[in-house]
Amino acid sequence: MRMSKLYMPTLREVPSEAEIPSHKLLLRGGMIRKLVSGVYSYLPLGYRVIRKIENIVREEMDNAGSQELLMSAIQPKEIWESSGRWDNFGPEMFKLKDRNIREFCLGPTHEEYFTSLIRDEIKSYKQLPLNLYQIQTKYRDEKRPRFGLIRAREFIMKDAYSFDRDVEGMEKSYQDMWKAYERIFTRLKLKYKVVEGDSGAMGGNQSHEFMAMSEVGESLVAYCDNCDYAATDEKATVVYNVERTEEDMKDMEKVPTPNTTTIEDLVDFFHIDKSNFGKALVYKIGGEPVVAIIPGDRELNETKLCNYLKVPEHELELADEKTIEKISGAAKGFTGPVGLKEDVKILVDSRITHMRNIIVGGNETDYHLKNVNFGRDFTGEVVEDLLLIDKGDICPKCGKTLLLDRGIEVGNIFQLGTKYSDSLKATYLDENGKEQPIVMGSYGVGVSRSMAAIVEQYHDENGIIWPLVVAPYHVIITIINVKNEEQRELGERIYKELKDRGLEVLLDDRNERAGVKFNDRDLIGIPIRITVGKRANENIVEYSLREDGINEDIPVEAIGDKIEEKFKKEGLTI
Ligand code: ATP
């Protein structure tokens, strides 16, 4: 491709909303453009990357025995009502009506659609197992679209669904997909971790997330470098040992605590550590208040709370001050588990039940209660673990201190079991002619998100450093001065030869200053670079790689070997 013809609208200035490198560089490099919040188009260079990612995903899915098809984005309300997710998916679902006022959604995912598709065709155990996938556009009206392609409202996903006769079969399909995902993300050159995930709105049992590690990642990953434990912060089991369980219970006391509404205020006031307090958090779920009591030095994990209450996360909200006043009779900051005004559901993190003589809100403005004990002074539903993982927590598997790092979720695998086959009545007849539910799994890869994740891991202050395997072009030839005939001719000749060898080549034949060309070349991150300049008359060019920028003068005849060497190093062939 000649750059004089290429549609590559690079930007000097970055739109102010772009906060992270991938968002800035993909915009600046003329690879994507925003239409409205969370909705992007892929321009020629960017779309080449997308297609390369898709092809890697496709090859590995095909190799794993999955079959590609393509379904519509438009889905009728009815199939989503059968699974209960028309309402449960919440405001993230884009809904629309046709001219006859029939309701539809733009698919945020396709479990219901795939299940309803195969249920009419699959009759016998002989047709199972089956694994189908598509690479398609998904729609989610995200609460906070941001970070460009990372949290978009329209994005490209590969979604696959496995259909098996029994749980054993599903587990095998799950393992196969796991392995395929490892190959996909390895080929994409992503540094990633596989971590236990929360099954959330998908339902089902086990799930794992593939996290591209990056400091801008929205997910926190807890992992152990001593054993193989790794989980998202939503899922991670918190091992939190409570001391002082042997202490005798003292008499409960009411203490005036004017204007001490935060844990920090209380620590200053009582001169004791945060861990001596019982923190009350008031939520509203479908209008009903719920109070959760957790140790004062910890944060609550809302995913664990929702899972315990079996409500989707979008139904959970922190209570407003009016609700708090209504149930506690006191201002915010003074809520506690003893003597709440109404018959409110109280959830107690199990650690609280072992603590002795804690300090809690007094349910009276400017008062706290001292020496409060679970069982004697208050009760509630005890929940094993409501806590968010924190620095210094230990591994639930081996006891070593966990490490915390940020990651971008690029893939997700779920064991769904029979959630969708039960509700949508997808069954088969077994060897004995008995009707059985199909056992399912679902498997997603964020194709467009992966593109951004690659940029997060491969860039410097000057631009993107595409790994060769996904780069929009393999080689860029820069002609320093297009008005110089020798330079132009040599550039053209190399361009033709490399293209004839099957390489993807950009020829910078623009009538621009060398500085402009070099800056663009760095920005768009083409891995292999050939500069045709002053020594064109000697058949000498400069050769360098984007990743290290080290220039070498080489004769034209040596270019082929150099490029081959690079391909070999990356495990690729021309
Ligand atoms: P997240 O927790 O980031 O919202 P999710 O659990 O909702 O992700 P899935 O429903 O498992 O995501 O979707 C499969 C894959 O699609 C994800 O692993 C991710 O790579 C990608 N994905 C999900 N939401 C978005 C989005 N808003 N923009 C871009 N990619 C997304």
Ligand code: MG
């Ligand atoms: Mg999501």
